[in-house]
Amino acid sequence: HTGEKHGPNILPRELVKALQQQIPNSTIVETNTLYQGDRYTTEEHLETLKVNGWTFCPVDIMDAEGTVNLPVRHGKHFKEVSMGKNIVNYDSMLVLTHFKGHAMGGFGGSMKNLAIGCADGRIGKAQVHGVDKDNLPADWNVWPGKELLMENMAESAKATIDFFGKHIVYINVLRRxxxxxxxxxxxxxxxxxxxxGILASTDILAIDQASVDLVYAKESNHDLVERMESRHGLHQLTAMRELKMGNDKYELIELD
Structure with a gap:
């Protein structure tokens, strides 16, 4: 998530740059947004990338030239989800996520990053949000949310996970x-x-579960926990578990 212009909480560019330089031939991937902001069109998105400093490596706006449908295995809401066409050009993915709250999802971890971040800006993101792409309600508060949104996101993320198989890993950065x-x-x-701190895993459910657990373990967590619970965000974890996307039992191994 490269963020809207001048966003105060986006991941530090130098942190991302240092990591990216350790991964040969790597590219930052993004898609355009469903809402009309700084990344709504490809042209606006490219300008926002420059403003925010994402100029140290290639950045691929995957839906700039079209879409592709990826199948959702065992989904109850979708058989396929529309993604940025260029996703099929890659043979592996590192999901680098700024873990934080979210107005509709309750929280944004690795699963939400994949679910929304790979879906294309006009069709896929509307699918995941459960809205008509040609007749978007102006007030997002009336968009479907809660359990349905969490389940839709899980199925969208599963499509990408199934595409990459074992060639996908996750990092959640719990800062700002x-x-x-x-x-x-x-x-x-x-x-x-x-x-x-920073978590890393090859299991998407484990890393998001651990991130949530670490937030709950903090005494000064009221605002973030209220956001998660009021939006039914914990159903993200339930939905992933039901789709057998990972294991919510984990062991934290600390590295100095």
Whole structure:
């Protein structure tokens, strides 16, 4: 998530740059947004990337030239989800996620990053949000949310996970955890919970479950926990478990 212009909470560019340089021939991938912001069109998106400093490596806006449908195995809402066409050009993916709150999802971890981040901006993101792409309600508060949104996101993420198979890994960065997503840009609420650290895993359910558990373990977690629970965000974990996307039992191994 490269964020809206000048977003105060997006991942530090130098952190991402240092990691990216350790991965030969790697590219940052994005898709355009469903809402009309700084990344709504490819042209606006390219300008926002420059403003935010994502200029140190190639960046592929995967839906700039079209879409592709990826199948959802055993989905109850979707048989396939529309993704940015260029996703099929890659043989592996590192899901580098800024873990934080979210206005509709409750929280944004690895699963939401995949579910929304790979879906294309006009068709796929509308599918996942359960809205008509040609007749979007102006007030997102009336969009379907809660359990349906969490289940739709899980199925969208599963399509990408199934495509890459064992060639996908996850990193959640638990810093500057506002109750708002980086899509909120400068209007994002100031974080009230301290930074926690960085998690890595090959299991998407384990890493998001561990991230949530670490937030709940913090005493000053009220704002973020309220955001998760009021949006039914914990159903993200239930939906992944029901789709057998990973294991919610994990062991934290600390590295110095």
């Amino acid at each position: 955890m506002s109750v708002d997503c980086d899509c909120a840009g400068l209007s994002a609420e100031e974080p009230t919970i301290p930074d926690i």
